[in-house]
Amino acid sequence: MGYAMTAPSYWLHSLGPVTPRPPLGGDLEVDVAIVGGGYTGLWTAYYLSQAAPQLSIAIVEAEYCGFGASGRNGGWASGLFPVSEAKLTRRYGASRAAAMHAALAGAVDEVGRAAAAEGIDCDYAKGGTITLARTPAQLRRQRGSAGFLDAEAASEICGAEGVLGGVYSPDCAALHPAKLVRGLAAVVEARGVRIFEGTRVRSIARGAVDTTHGLIKAGTVVRALEGYTARLAGHRRALAPVYSLMIATEPLPESNWERIGLRRRETFSDERHMVIYGQRTADDRLAFGGRGAPYHFGSRIEPSYDRVPGVFDSLRDTLTEMFGIRPEIAHRWGGPLGIPRDWMPSVGLADGIAWAGGYVGDGVAAANLAGRTLADLIAGTDSDLTTLPWVGHRSRRWEPEPIRWIGINAALHATTLRDALERPRVS
CATH class of the missing domain: 3.30.9.10 (D-Amino Acid Oxidase, subunit A, domain 2)
Structure with a gap:
């Protein structure tokens, strides 16, 4: 494994030790190669294996499924979106903005439905x-x-x-994120999706995924790395x-x-x-x-x-x-x-490379919606999901260093100061 976690999340700790799946054993050719074994990659494989069961699908993960945010988040499956409906309305119109928020609210229910249908007991409780x-x-x-x-x-x-x-x-459910991600990995593997863990991806290109354990050729490559996207060659300023x-x-x-x-x-x-x-x-x-x-x-x-x-x-x-x-x-x-630089999550497919992410911390339900959307895009299915405002969106890249470091940390300190100034003064 390339990255030893200093302390597992409570969620992962509660499930006991991880038994990693074997790494990629050499060069491979598949229809769809998914880079990243978190919610985005797993939901994409889940829905795509339903929509197009004839496709061969492989997931490659640097550590193990759920190692990243999917196994350590706050356990909120929420309808929250980091861009306000008012801003989406100004940019895309009222109907498309409303559709975006309705789709996310629906994703909260879909996470619970799919988990129940697959027998994944993830402590799902929709209390809002x-x-x-x-x-x-x-x-x-x-x-x-x-x-x-x-x-x-x-x-x-x-x-x-x-x-x-x-x-x-009402559009939020509490859940156990590691139970969900582990259960989902087991479900897609049982459907014939091949999962290779302990396999670091160095770079992606149209039709190819270069890993530490071999080259994968694929008709479609899906980037689903979220917070670890910056480790991918050529993507340091993407997220x-x-x-x-x-x-x-x-x-x-x-x-x-x-x-x-x-x-x-x-x-x-x-x-x-x-x-x-x-x-x-x-x-x-x-x-x-x-x-x-x-x-x-x-x-x-x-x-x-x-x-x-x-x-x-x-x-x-x-x-x-x-x-x-x-x-x-x-x-x-x-x-x-x-x-992302504009705080706008995105989903898309262009020139054989698909992507989803930039959830700004609200990714549990959004990743489910992204997985369904990517499945439609890859399968060539026109649907209400493929017309949502985040489909095809391209955020501009973050500034080069040291501007990026100065700007992000200055914003962090300014946020702390704003909260301090709003606290009532004790006389």
Whole structure:
């Protein structure tokens, strides 16, 4: 394996040791070669094997399926999209913007449907999501939003300290991400999709995937590397690998849950500028994460970057401040996610190379939608999915270094400052 994880996520740890599949054994020729064994690559193989069972499909993964964000994310299958509907409307028109958001909302249900149909028990619970307002500035931003709740109604869902209001959406499910990705890999393999793990891809080109274990020739090549895209030759500036870190508590006693709520396992965040996200796990832990770790010069990705003690401490402090508890932290982990320059995820197929990604941290449901869309594109099927605004979108490349490093980290510090300025002053 080319990359030893310093600490597995709680999700992966809960499933026990990984037994990797064998690597590629030499040169290979297939109809479709998928680079990346996470949600995007696996969902693409899942739906494509249904739509065109005559195609031979191979997945190549540098580590093991679910090693990346698919095995360590916050477990939100959400209808969130990083580009607002208002901005999409200005760019693509109201009907196409609405279709994009409706398709993502539908993907939340489709993840649950497909998992149930395939017997994948991934602790799926569609309780929706709530974004709390806990400062006057946050409340002002939420006023007039669809799904706005007053302080009493918001606190009934999530009993955090100092709740002034909140915005609730039904379009979100909490789940166990590693159970989903491992189950999905087993399902597609049983359908005849070949999965090669421990096989690093060095470069891709039309009709060819160059790996550390041989050359794969394919009619269609799918790039599905998300936060690890920068490691692919010629793609260093395509997606910026920005780190998101998480913690998971020990199981909390019922007395804590009586106060915290989240009775339907609603996911939760608040309206601060620096992203935070949490869920009540099926075994009654708080799994909680957020941004704040620095971007590293040259889009470097290293095992040591997965752990930033100051960020872990901040996440624990935030849980204490939100819920009035000082929980024991059982697991700490992190890793990169993929951010395009314009924050617009995309899906496409051109000149024999397909791609999907740039989910900006909201990829659990979006990857399912991307997989279905790629399956239609590769199979040559015209559908409502292939006309969505993100299909064929091309984000401009990130700036070269050191401009990229300065800009991303300056934005990170500015976000932290904005949140600090919005906190009520204690007299």
